[in-house]
Amino acid sequence: MALLIACVWLNRCSFPDQLADYKKAAGTKKYDLVLIHGLSGIHQWSDDFLRVCLYNFGSGHVYVIYTDESNEVWERSIDGMTVHLCGKGQAWSAGRDFISRQAELAKIKIDILEKRGLSRSFNMIGHSMGGLVARRYIHDNPGRVVALVTLGTPHHGSPLADSFQWAGVFIGAKDAITDLQPERCEIFNQRYPIDDSVMADGGRVFTIDGGTSRGKSFGVVGELLFGWEVLKTCYGVDNDGLVPQGSGTIAGATHFKHFATYDHYELVREPSVAAAACSLLR
Numbered sequence: 001m002a003l004l005i006a007c008v009w010l011n012r013c014s015f016p017d018q019l020a021d022y023k024k025a026a027g028t029k030k031y032d033l034v035l036i037h038g039l040s041g042i043h044q045w046s047d048d049f050l051r052v053c054l055y056n057f058g059s060g061h062v063y064v065i066y067t068d069e070s071n072e073v074w075e076r077s078i079d080g081m082t083v084h085l086c087g088k089g090q091a092w093s094a095g096r097d098f099i100s101r102q103a104e105l106a107k108i109k110i111d112i113l114e115k116r117g118l119s120r121s122f123n124m125i126g127h128s129m130g131g132l133v134a135r136r137y138i139h140d141n142p143g144r145v146v147a148l149v150t151l152g153t154p155h156h157g158s159p160l161a162d163s164f165q166w167a168g169v170f171i172g173a174k175d176a177i178t179d180l181q182p183e184r185c186e187i188f189n190q191r192y193p194i195d196d197s198v199m200a201d202g203g204r205v206f207t208i209d210g211g212t213s214r215g216k217s218f219g220v221v222g223e224l225l226f227g228w229e230v231l232k233t234c235y236g237v238d239n240d241g242l243v244p245q246g247s248g249t250i251a252g253a254t255h256f257k258h259f260a261t262y263d264h265y266e267l268v269r270e271p272s273v274a275a276a277a278c279s280l281l282r
Helices: 002-025 047-057 099-114 129-140 159-163 167-171 174-179 182-191 223-235 271-280
Strands: 032-036 062-065 073-078 081-086 122-127 145-151 205-210 254-259
Touching: 002 047, 002 271, 032 047, 032 099, 032 129, 047 062, 047 073, 047 081, 047 271, 062 099, 081 099, 099 129, 099 174, 122 129, 129 145, 129 174, 129 182, 145 271, 159 182, 159 223, 174 182, 205 271, 254 271
Parallel strands: 032 062, 032 122, 062 081, 122 145, 145 205, 205 254
Antiparallel strands: 073 081
């Protein structure tokens, strides 16, 4: 136990040096950044992830939206830099509707934030289901998004949505889980192909995905331990704890990086993932 605590402590202590390097390497961006979370908002952006985004885009140019019914606009300060947020910002309270409804909510919030300073054209990062919501938003609002990076997005769905649709009833996300079924995602891909996305300023869509191994990852309530075992044992596929390998990429998008040791949750926690995503944005 003492060794485990020491390893965790050393890992945390290495972050300041890593973050200093990311700050030095940060580029100057022309457009603002909007981030969209995944299913139920359970996997929240870490301060280190947001900090790297702020290094690249600057204070006041990073916007986080939550696909719930709240239009509350508020701010957070990270090392004296401002992040704008819209929605309640609570785990389990957002990302529970069908993709179409979440995209509608995203539009409402983006329109509100535009009045608060969000640039007319902007970049997006979408985690998990948030990547699908971003794709639908781009289709419904052509010429607004310059570039999109999806992180661990199940573009082809996840068998977990078939096997455990009943779980959506207990977490209030039955509609969202239904839309993550592989069959539903293939219909979504036919209706909203990447190649038909009208981006601003000649922009593109990029994908980043992750992976993990048995027993390595836990998640928030043990969902990654359980998800990994089901996907590996029952379906025979490597995965990041929730999304099977191969589902994180999609025709028409450029696959940028596979983080083989970062699970589904770590994709919104690790500053190296934020740095990789920001390097693709403009």
